[in-house]
Amino acid sequence: MGVIFCEFQMCDSRCTGARPGSPCHCDCRGANHGRGYRHAGYAGTYPRHPTYTPVTDVPIPAPQEEQSIGAYFESVGKAALTSALIYGLSAAVPPFGAVAIPLYTAYNYSKMAHNIYRFYEENRSKGSASSGSTMRAAGSIGELGSQPAADAVAKELSAKAQQSGLFNDMARQTNVESIVFAEMIRGSTSSALSSSSGELAKFMIAKAIGA
Amino acid sequence: MNERAFQVITIVAARKAEFYVKTKRRLLASLPSFISDKEARLRLRRAISELDDTMFIGGQEIASRTIDPGLSVDSLNLDVTRIVDQVATAMAAT
Numbered sequence: 357m358g359v360i361f362c363e364f365q366m367c368d369s370r371c372t373g374a375r376p377g378s379p380c381h382c383d384c385r386g387a388n389h390g391r392g393y394r395h396a397g398y399a400g401t402y403p404r405h406p407t408y409t410p411v412t413d414v415p416i417p418a419p420q421e422e423q424s425i426g427a428y429f430e431s432v433g434k435a436a437l438t439s440a441l442i443y444g445l446s447a448a449v450p451p452f453g454a455v456a457i458p459l460y461t462a463y464n465y466s467k468m469a470h471n472i473y474r475f476y477e478e479n480r481s482k483g484s485a486s487s488g489s490t491m492r493a494a495g496s497i498g499e500l501g502s503q504p505a506a507d508a509v510a511k512e513l514s515a516k517a518q519q520s521g522l523f524n525d526m527a528r529q530t531n532v533e534s535i536v537f538a539e540m541i542r543g544s545t546s547s548a549l550s551s552s553s554g555e556l557a558k559f560m561i562a563k564a565i566g567a
Numbered sequence: 568m569n570e571r572a573f574q575v576i577t578i579v580a581a582r583k584a585e586f587y588v589k590t591k592r593r594l595l596a597s598l599p600s601f602i603s604d605k606e607a608r609l610r611l612r613r614a615i616s617e618l619d620d621t622m623f624i625g626g627q628e629i630a631s632r633t634i635d636p637g638l639s640v641d642s643l644n645l646d647v648t649r650i651v652d653q654v655a656t657a658m659a660a661t
Contacts, residue, residue: 425606428599430659436597437658441651444590446641454588454639461581462637469574476568532588536612540580540587543616548568548576556620557572559628562635 456530465561468522472541475516479509506550514542575620578636582623586640587615614657622650 367382374380376390429437447454515538517523523534523541548556591611595604621629625643628634 423601424661425602425610426659426661428602429610429655433598433602434655434659437594437655438651440590440594440597441654442647443593444586444640445645445647445650447589448641450585450589450639450641451592454585457581457585457588458637458639461578465574465577465581465636469570469577472577473568473570473573476573532584536584536587537580539612539616540583541576543613543618544576544580544583544620547617547620548572551619556575557569558632559571559575559624560633561571561574561578562633 453531457532460526460529464526468526471520471522472513472517472545475513475520479512479516503546503550506546509549510542510546513545514538517541575634578634579620579623581636582640582643583615583618586623587612589640590615610658611654614654617657618650618653622646622653 367384367388371380371382371384372388372390372392374390378390380386380389382389423431518534518538523537526532526537527534591608594611595607598604598607622645623640623643624634625638625645627644
């Protein structure tokens with residue numbers, strides 16, 4: 357809302373109670389100034405000075421545009437983000453949850469992978485029977501070369517795994533929400549399907565110490 | 568894809584989750600009040616999930632072609648610069 361300034365203020369006790377002789381800034385133009393309220397003689401409004409024009413057209417300041425989150429992380433927030441990311445990759449003393457994840461993975465990766473693979477095979481056989489499915493009967497790794505196709509398959513797979521409760525035990529043991537694992541499985545599956553899946557299968561899995 | 572590939576995917580996804588959990592707490596503590604915590608979390612989660620899988624396999628693991636499922640991300644000797652650059656770019660996207 358705009359603010360309208362008046363050159364002269366309304367005559368009130370600030371004027372009548374003022375020190376006599378001090379400048380008067382109100383409508384009475386000094387008529388009541390310093391006379392005390394009992395003796396104030398002026399009760400109306402003098403005609404405005406001919407050159408006085410009340411200010412009415414005050415431009416309303418444009419609302420300050422809040423910085424979008426993307427713009428924030430591109431500018432002033434970049435340093436904080438970088439610091440947090442470096443910490444995330446190098447923290448020797450992580451928060452609870454992050455500590456438990458590698459331990460859980462060491463003992464349970466095989467069971468989780470087997471179940472996710474089962475969902476993948478089920479969807480793949482449905483895809484070969486139905487022309488409407490997003491899954492194609494990909495015989496070899498990496499046939500789903502396009503990112504959108506890989507994303508669609510990965511999303512379907514991850515959603516199915518989450519709905520079946522596959523990540524619930526991990527969430528419970530690590531105190532990390534199952535949606536986090538679901539999203540990471542989705543992203544990793546998409547990455548594997550669209551590019552590096554052929555390379556991934558060449559890795560052996562070392563037996564974790566104590567497993 | 569065979570089951571071995573899914574084993575690697577599972578291990579990589581768990582490492583991404585660990586990275587996310589470690590980063591998130593630090594990041595949210597530094598955010599100003601006008602930035603939504605929820606939106607920042609979602610962006611960070613999406614950005615990390617979409618990183619290439621090979622970025623979460625350690626140099627020694629690539630050389631030996633053997634992945635240890637029990638290793639935490641801080642002991643993998645990953646390419647920090649590349650990971651930070653890609654996540655920062657994704658977070659800054661409109």
